[in-house]
Amino acid sequence: MPAATDKVAVAGELHAPRAGVASLDNAIGHQNMQQLIQLRWFAVVGQVATILVVHYGFGIRLPLNHMLQVLTCLALFNMVSLLRLRIHRRVTNGELFVALLVDVATLTAQLYLSGGATNPFVFLYLLQVILGAVLLKAWSIWTIVVVTALCFAGLALFSRPLPLPLDHDRGLWSPYVQGMLVCFALNAALLVVFITRISRNLRVRDARLADMRQRASEEEHIVRMGLLASGAAHELGTPLATLAVILGDWRRLPHFSSDPELLQEVAEMEVQIQRCKSIVSGILLSAGETRGESSEETTVRTFLDDLVEEWRTTRPVEEFDYENLFGQDLPMVSDSAIKQMVCNVLDNALEASPHWLRLEATHDADALTITVTDAGPGFIPAILAEFGKPYQSSKGRPGGGLGLFLVVNVARTLGGRVAVRNRPEGGAVVTITLPLAAIVLEEDEDHDDAATALANHAVPPAASP
Structure with missing residues (x-):
């Protein structure tokens, strides 16, 4: 075990969100709709540039007024979509489906006005189909496929072809081949950019779902x-x-x-x-039995002082430095879950460093921070890498590793976090951060309600990491 390492492990983020699967889907749908809105702005700008180049650069006459009116409608729809996205963050499969249908309708109208099926940009239909395959559910995807195929067929039947010369033998000098090249490059670039972003959103969702499943299992x-x-x-x-x-x-x-x-x-x-007997009573208390007999109102400073005094008198520690820097004292309920959590950390530190320990309590903004420092060998890299997981222990005994696992989960339940790191001079530091809103009593708060809210999460005082 190296004496020092810069690696820090953190579990149970402060006020960590506990979104369900539906919330994850909403977040991903919101991000995907943002991608579609961005793509639509690219389409508006790109179509304006293409229309002007073809009309004035190649001398191919296009119905500019009608085509610019279609682009104006597309831009207005995009602004409405953006406004709606800012007001309502929830985006359903149906909304994504409608957005893609609008894109298909706009593309069809532009192609109808500019040559129909003979327009090289007709292959932009493939972009809509591929985006639908990534974003939509199965029925919506196949609907997009059918709609784009019918639009293509309709263009071939009813639109007027562009007055382009059949000079394919000129290669890149042919306007039609140039249009196809631009269409291919545009399709490829947009697919790479936006499919990459959408795939990243899906990977983030899958990672968060895996984390939620792991947390539920724990x-x-x-x-x-x-x-x-x-x-x-x-x-x-x-x-x-x-x-x-x-x-x-x-x-x-x-x-x-x-x-x-x-x-x-x-x-x-x-x-x-x-x-x-006290340990047994604490377990029963945290399980919801005989709670009223032991819960009592105290203050944060008094609670920490009593906890440290009780722990120090029952453990064979040689030198124990305790510093309570909490500052302004605040009322709280004497809670066995928090007590057992801190005692578990102290017991683990004592086992690693029986000659010297330090506990420091501070008041940081809206949180109570408890820091336990020892002079032992520190955490091995494997423990830091899997910090907060059960049965991660270097002691090789049954039940090892449950101490910090339970500490992390109690802190996380209260909206706090636990961080561990190794000191450069040797030893380990465990920092517990708890939001004051989860442990402090409001002046008008009922004592029994506060006790119930705080003491529902017990840490069995066995099994050290």
């Missing part, structure tokens, strides 16, 4: 673990209570009370039994 995993933990907590309650009674009886026996060393060991066992 959250389902947490639910199963929570059910198992809750069941185990119920089962452990009785034996822990029995052990507490037995230790209390032992303390009163003459054999133990007369031996200070044995009495100290009994006291230590009682402390550990009490700690186990």
